[in-house]
Amino acid sequence: MAVLEEPIKGVQVVKNYIDGEWVESRGEVRDVLNPATGQVIGKVPLSTADEVEAAVKAANAAFPEWRSTPPMARVRYLFRLKELLEENFEEISRIQTQEHGKVIDESRGETRRGIENIEVACGIPSLMMGYNLEDVAAGIDEYAISQPMGVFAIIGPYNFPFMVPLWSAPYAVATGNCVIVKPSDEDPISQMKLAELVEEAGFPPGVWNVVNGREEVVSGLLENPGVAGMTFVGSTKIARHIYERCGKAGKRCLANGEAKNFMVIMPDCNVDNTIPALMSSFFGNTGQRCLAGANLVIVGEDDKFYNDFVAKVVVAAARIVVGYGLDQEVQMGPLKGQAKKERVLGYIESGLKAGARLLLDGRRPVVKDGYPDTCFLGPTVLSDVTPGMRIAREEIFGPVMSILRAQDLDEAIALSNASPFGNSAAIFTSSGRSAREFQYRITSGNVGINVGVVAPMAFFPFGGMKDSFFGILHAQGRDMVRFFTDTKVVIQRWF
Amino acid sequence: MRLNTCSAIIALAREMEEGAAVFYENLAKTSPADAGYFLGLARENRKTATNIERSYYGVITDAIEGSFTFDMAADEYLMDFALPADYRAALARAGEMEDKIIKFYRDAARQSQSLLADIPRVLSLAARKRETRKARLAALGDEGR
Numbered sequence: 001m002a003v004l005e006e007p008i009k010g011v012q013v014v015k016n017y018i019d020g021e022w023v024e025s026r027g028e029v030r031d032v033l034n035p036a037t038g039q040v041i042g043k044v045p046l047s048t049a050d051e052v053e054a055a056v057k058a059a060n061a062a063f064p065e066w067r068s069t070p071p072m073a074r075v076r077y078l079f080r081l082k083e084l085l086e087e088n089f090e091e092i093s094r095i096q097t098q099e100h101g102k103v104i105d106e107s108r109g110e111t112r113r114g115i116e117n118i119e120v121a122c123g124i125p126s127l128m129m130g131y132n133l134e135d136v137a138a139g140i141d142e143y144a145i146s147q148p149m150g151v152f153a154i155i156g157p158y159n160f161p162f163m164v165p166l167w168s169a170p171y172a173v174a175t176g177n178c179v180i181v182k183p184s185d186e187d188p189i190s191q192m193k194l195a196e197l198v199e200e201a202g203f204p205p206g207v208w209n210v211v212n213g214r215e216e217v218v219s220g221l222l223e224n225p226g227v228a229g230m231t232f233v234g235s236t237k238i239a240r241h242i243y244e245r246c247g248k249a250g251k252r253c254l255a256n257g258e259a260k261n262f263m264v265i266m267p268d269c270n271v272d273n274t275i276p277a278l279m280s281s282f283f284g285n286t287g288q289r290c291l292a293g294a295n296l297v298i299v300g301e302d303d304k305f306y307n308d309f310v311a312k313v314v315v316a317a318a319r320i321v322v323g324y325g326l327d328q329e330v331q332m333g334p335l336k337g338q339a340k341k342e343r344v345l346g347y348i349e350s351g352l353k354a355g356a357r358l359l360l361d362g363r364r365p366v367v368k369d370g371y372p373d374t375c376f377l378g379p380t381v382l383s384d385v386t387p388g389m390r391i392a393r394e395e396i397f398g399p400v401m402s403i404l405r406a407q408d409l410d411e412a413i414a415l416s417n418a419s420p421f422g423n424s425a426a427i428f429t430s431s432g433r434s435a436r437e438f439q440y441r442i443t444s445g446n447v448g449i450n451v452g453v454v455a456p457m458a459f460f461p462f463g464g465m466k467d468s469f470f471g472i473l474h475a476q477g478r479d480m481v482r483f484f485t486d487t488k489v490v491i492q493r494w495f
Numbered sequence: 496m497r498l499n500t501c502s503a504i505i506a507l508a509r510e511m512e513e514g515a516a517v518f519y520e521n522l523a524k525t526s527p528a529d530a531g532y533f534l535g536l537a538r539e540n541r542k543t544a545t546n547i548e549r550s551y552y553g554v555i556t557d558a559i560e561g562s563f564t565f566d567m568a569a570d571e572y573l574m575d576f577a578l579p580a581d582y583r584a585a586l587a588r589a590g591e592m593e594d595k596i597i598k599f600y601r602d603a604a605r606q607s608q609s610l611l612a613d614i615p616r617v618l619s620l621a622a623r624k625r626e627t628r629k630a631r632l633a634a635l636g637d638e639g640r
Contacts, residue, residue, distance in 0.1 A: 001569075329499060
């Protein structure tokens, strides 16, 4: 089976998209690497303060006309964008594999998830409606209306470079706001492609802008009074910082942080169906997702069940084919960069030093077709992990499974709830009672019952609790509609 | 070669359908009496491949186990698309081809139960339709045209 053709040929020069124009930045330029091949596939600018200011100005200038465009007309641009994305589905997916490293099934899944948010945002004429009541007092009516707020900044992460900005941008523009997207500087090319399609869909200049760069750009957007709010996905440290700064400046904020997700295995689970779900959860996207399984907690004192289950997990993980994601036989791609690989290796070493047992060693992976192993790691499974170890507490963001044991469900829930993070947790069981207890008591924003990757559909909010989320309203769906609008209450009486 | 990913399964489905479609088109050229039927089969093959791809692209998401669901051996579904000169031999080969395709779809449907419902459903449907076709091909062979 052939390796799929690469859509990015040569080196792509990434530009900013400001006020409907493609603008080459005057800022310093960095390489964008394909982590599987090591090739430079793009040059991304670190935009200057002036360029950030220009984007904010353009977006604010476009806002009055855009907000007064009827909602039905606004979503027609999104319908057109959706059609263009469907036409370019495969190219966009392959770009993600080239710039990030994820395998093609995962890239296509990411593209689909992004499009689904556009589809949901197309329901804005209904979703944005206010409410009213006649005769709140004699002859007096009262109604609440939702109004857009202005310009929002959308800061994307490297692990889902295409999808995450679409958790919020479609809702922002559908509700009548204008956006400035700052893609990850590590993999900005799929966002550039998206902006090309935005342009082709005919959005008015200034409604959708893209400014590339790093923290200086984010700081510039945070400081700018012309920005009404920000959405962010990244580390907890930065998420908290952005949340605090937005709070001080009176901006709206939604900031998703890190995770440490517990997958709880009950002895009554359906083992054959659970194993592939765990492979996807722990090793999908090479473990680089905030919904990835990190700690596998096997419940019960039955050593036979424990040993048999762990043996099956190790066999399944050992069979995973590692390589370039455009090869359709490959199940797991590289980490996004060498530094990320080194970081994961550091965690594995720390686990071993702390007494964890290495059941599957991914440190020297067999990479299909001999691609340089600079960024590759294989699936790694560690047992005898205890809650105090760093590998059990901190986000590793790589293909590492840490196995812990718990005497009973209570202990398993307590282990998960003791984590400062609360992004996702899952239970695998055939008991409705256990599942209900888990769902009720677990302090995680996304809960899976026999589901390993608890990724909410676009019409549900993407949850998150504790240090995994800073804000009130979540990404996707109706929460986004509220996030991007202010409520105005009108009380009227006619003499 | 192992088939582990959804993408590999879908790609192989397209390859098999296209190979079989070309086989039927060639068969149509050499047997004018049944040409309409064989050309119809070729069209149906391509339609099936398109339907499967459409289902896949419609439901593939990052939440499903698309890269970890399958464990199939491509060798089990290898087939010979060369057209024998003899009409009966050609029909026999068509029957073998259809058997392989049916097995492929059934195996893939069984292993994709953890994917969103559309994928196993569309694969099972493709297998079921082929049973009817197989019976018709066998009947043509019996008629001995």
